[in-house]
Amino acid sequence: MPTCRRKRVLLTEPSPVLLDALKHDPAREVFYLAETGEIFDHYEAYAARMSFYRLKQFQCEVTGKSGLDYFQALESERQEARTMHSRFPDQLKAAVLKAVQWQVMGRLDHLVEAVYDRFKDRYYPDEKVYVDIQGDKYLVRVIEVSAQGSAAPPQSPVPVASTSTASSPLSSDVPTPIHKVAEDLKIPVKDSIAIDDPVKYVYKVQVLEEEKQPGFARTAEKNKGKESGRGQWSGTFMDVKCAAMGRDRLAFSKSILRRFIRDCVDRDAAVASPWTVKPAIAARYGVSSVMPDDIRKGVETLKKGEIDKRKKVWEDKEGPAAKKRRQMAEEKAEREKAVAEQRQREERERVEQQLKAKEENDRLTDKKKKKPIRYPTEDLDVVLGDKERRAGMKVKRPAPSKLAMPCGDDPETNAHFLMSYNFLVVYGQPLHMSTFTMDDYEAALRHSAIEPRCQLLAEVHAALIYNLRTVPFNRHSAVMSLVALKEEEDMQSEVFGITIDDLTTAMADVGNNWERAPLRHSEGREGWEESLIGCLKDHATVENFPRLREILTRLLFAPEESQEPSGSAAPTPTTSPTPPRLTTPTAPSQLYHKLPHKDRIAVIAFMCNLAISSKAIHAHMEFCEEQLTALRKEKIEVNRTKKQQCACQPSLRILLTDRCPIKPRGHGALQGEHKFEINGDGDTIMRDSSDLSDAPGSENEQSRAPRRTAAKERELARAKASSVKQAVAEHRRLDEEVNKLERRLEGIEREFRKLLGAVRVKPIGRDRFYNRVWWYDGMGAASLIGSGGTVQYTTGRIFIQGASEFDRELLSRRDENIEQRRLVEEGPEGMLGSNDWAVYNDIEEVQEFMAWLNPKGVRELNLKNALTKWWNHIGPGMRRRAADLTANAKIPEARRSARKSAGTELMREPYMQWTNRKAVNGQ
Incomplete structure (x- = not known):
């Protein structure tokens, strides 16, 4: 549940x-x-x-x-x-369920431990287990279980005349009950072993065929050309004991047993309630659903004992005279309650009279006070006043562009484009792909030349194909779904002139070895188009991929040569394009460049949705979760250290002020006085204002006393100057430490954004109308800071997505006319539907959008704070993208050399110069 x-x-x-x-x-x-x-x-x-x-x-x-x-x-x-249920042995299910039925145990873990100890060394007929024969593990099937006799060692098999997998005839037609003591968990484990020792059981087993053994294909490839003795045991019978037998851990372990029991049993919330098998499962496996009388009496006794125990503990806490004190407390409480009710009644009457008098006074004076609004509040409750308008706050939001989206005004394709790009960049590490900009990704999807080939497209498809090889699939699922579609239709329909029969026939020999075909980076991922067809054949259906038939038809059939458009002729803009009629079966590598970019995006988005369930992606997400936990702990420690460092700085400033007093200058200054100054480098300079000298002379004793006093003052001044210098140096050191800690906090925030983007992608915020604002830079494998501290970008844009259906329902519940307000504050061109997308490409538009946000609202305050927090990366990233687009813009030349081919010009495009530096050798 x-x-x-x-x-x-x-x-x-x-x-x-x-x-x-x-x-x-x-x-x-x-x-x-x-x-x-x-x-x-x-x-x-x-x-x-x-x-x-x-x-x-x-x-x-x-x-x-x-x-x-x-x-x-x-x-x-x-x-x-x-x-x-498919992994857990069917032969064990009935025995395990009979053992756990009506058991009273507080924790499920204790029940699992008890069941596991009983059945780990007990095996049942027709169960497939592993047997150790001369150091190798062989998969066998249990033919017969006997509790009599002694077992021969598994190294001495008994050969039979036939090696078929049919079971040998049993000695008796009536099956003998086995392991019945194990099904009674009330008997202790030691007693159950003494009564029915699993070591005494003898199991007659048959070794399965060599092809059915685990790792057969890998072993055969390894021993290719050599004689192997493993085949001599295939089909043979032998007698073994439990010491040489074992189950597959994927079929029977404590974790699998726990999941099986938790899925099949239930328990009431009452005290000492027994575990019971669910009625439908009990009926299927022959488990009695009627509690025996002795078990019912035992359960009732346990319940009564547990209740009495708790009651006794509670009474012991209250003390021996608890009943009398409780009665006295109840009587006192009743008296106090009556007095309190009387006081409340009097107070209520008094308050009602005061309220009536106040209401009458308010009605007469007509001065009702309004409750002040505390900001931030709900965004739609905030209305711009004349004061805000005069202050320059914008009333209308700058309209984001729908046509400037990568796929134009096509909401579904834009959503698939952004999702697939974010997936490829965020999970670049487990996919072994270097990052690339969104502009390069868009240009690669529009690449329509067969030569030169686009390396970015080849790497994207190869990475996803390698990843989808680890995702479970159903062989020929696409063909079966197309055949089912054909049976549903009344007539033989055609798509681009191709029927379903023609399409399935053409699919039969393409990409059948896609899960093992090498797509090497050193060879330019040659053959990825055929592997793509094979991947779609085994993973896609008409239900989970509606455009499957159209895309496969375009990738497997080409038009006739007479229908091919000539290189010089171009369609006139006034004529509407007609769907081509395809007739000639052709290799996918010759047709992918003709596939529309909308279909390319749909294929990549479908593969990304499947790849999210792969083991590599899940392992990467778990790694990111661990790193996020470590970053949170480090951030706490850095903030604590920074707080301590900042607390020391005020005391140092007071120390410097105390040790550098300002002495007055004038006629009354004493001789031998010193003044201390701190220069621009922080060094302390001592200036002596005395004219006395320490040189020996012929003065009398009265003149020597001032000289000794001046010398002591000089020594004190030097000591004070040294301490001041040390304090200044310590102040500088603390400043440097605080700066280092602040830089580390900024680095933690960037790393946190990268890791969090791999776990869950969230918008950076929402505006007052619940429009979602997205900024995709700096997540996953992408970085906001390059080598040397330069700012990097991947999208360099701010995307706006319309409110979800749930949020639109919240808007519709308000009393005011939200649509009219949106017309005023968003404009008709800026209103977005639930699935619409728009974009801000210019930094000036984003600044105007930030100026339009009202920080008095909760959502827009959070959004504005987030944009301000990352503005040092958003603004420079957008500027750098604009500069790159300007630098890469094609300038028309007055004279173009005829020797320059179109392929040479195409190779100069930025997306054609991208290389995958993270490609794994051998792939």
Whole structure:
């Protein structure tokens, strides 16, 4: 059952009105939620429940995945349950379920430990296990289990006349019950072994064929050309004991056993409630669902004992005279309650009289005070006043451009484009791909020349193909879905002149070896187009990829030569393009350059959606989670150290002030006085204003006393100057330490953004109308700072996405006319639908957008703070992109040399000069 905030989500029961209608009005129309089986009598309740299920706040209880909606979490649990049930041995299921039925244990872990200890050395007929024969593991099938006799060592097999996998005939038609003592968990483990020792069991097993052994293909390739003795055991029978046997850890382990028991049993929340097998599963595996009388009496005794124990503990806490004190306390509480009620009644009457008098006074004076608004507040409650307008705050937001999006005014294609680009850049490390800009990615998707080939396209497809080789797939799923589509249609339809039969025939011999075909970087990923066809054949269906048929037809069939457009002729802008008629089967490598960029984006987006479930991506996400935890701890330590360093600086300033007093100058200054000054370098200079000299002379004793006094003052002044100099040096050191800590905090913020982008991608904020603002730079494998501290960019733009359906529903619930307000503050050209995208390309537009944001609103305050925080990277990145676009713009030449080919000009484009420096050798 999916969980929400660590609590199980309970389904909504039908209301009493619906239950009553079932009896009196069976034909009443209701709202039915098919995924959960819930029934609602009003659409509002149905919509609210559906909105709740669509929130990304649910967690799969089995795998622990979070950030899912209810249906995704439910599907994840079902998928894990199907995987677990397919792996767990069927022969063990009934025995394990009979053992756990009616067991009273507080923790599931204790139950799993007890079951595992009982069944780890016990095996059942027809179960597939591993046997150790002369140091090698062989997969065998248990034919017969016997508790009599002694077993021959597995090194001495008994050969049979036939090597077929058919089981040998048993000695008796009536099966003998085995391992029955293990199913009773009330018997201790030691006693169960003494009664029914698993070591005494003898298992007759048959070694399976060599082709069915694990790692057969790898071993055969390794021993190719050499004689191997492994085949001599295939099909033979032998008698073994449990010491030489073992199960696959993917089929039977404590973790798998825990998941199986948790999926099959349940327990009430009452004290000392037993674990019970779910009724449907119990009926399937023959487990009794009726609690025996002796077990029921034992459970009731346990419950009573547990309740009495808790009651006794509670009474012991209260003390021996608790009952009497409790009665006295209750009587006192009743008296105090009566007195309090009387006081409340009197106070209520007094307050009501005061309120009536105040209301009358307010009505007469007409001076009602308005409650002041505390900012920040809800953004839509903030209205610009005359003061803000006079201060220059913008009323209308600068309109972002829809046509400047990479795919124009096509919301679905833009969403696929941005998703696929973000995926390829964020997961560049597990995909072994260097980063590239969004402009290069857009230009590569529009590359339409067969020569020279675009290396960026080849690397993107090769990286995804290598990744999808590790994702489970169904062989020929595309062909089967196309055949099913053909059976649903009444007539033989055509797409571009090609029927489904023609398409499946052309698909038969293309890309069949895609999961093993090498796509080497040193060879320019040659053959990736055929591997792409094979990948789509095994991963795609018409249901999960609706454009599958059209794309495969374009990649496998070419038009006739008479239909090919000539190089000089160009279609006139007034004629609308007609769909081509394809007839000639052709290799995909010769046709991919003709595929429209919209279909290319759809293919890459589909592959990215599949690749997100691969092991490499999951391992990278877990690594990023660990690094994020380490960064959080480091940030706490750095902030603590910075706070300590900053706390020391004020005391140093006071010390410098105290040790550098300003002495007055004048006629009354004493001789021998010294003044201290600090120069621009922080060094302390001592100036002596005395004219006395330490040289010996013939003065009398009265003149010697002032000289000795002046010498002492000089010594004190030198000591004071030395301490001041040390204080200045310490002040400088603390300043440098604080600066280093601040630079480290900035680095932590950049690293945090990179790692967080690999775990979950969130918008940088939302405006007052819930439009989402996206900035994709500096996430995943991309970096905001290059070598030498230069600013880098990958997109160099700010994207705006319309509000989601859920947010639009919140807008519609407000009393005011939101659409009219949007017309005023966004303009008709700036209003975006729920799936619309627009972009700010110029830095001046972004600055105007920031000026339009009102910090009195909660959402826009957070958005403005985020943009301000990263402005040192957003602004320079947009400027650098604008400079690169200007530098790469083609300037028309007055005279172009005829020897310059179109291919040479194309190779100068930035996207054609990109190279993958992270490519793995051998791939």
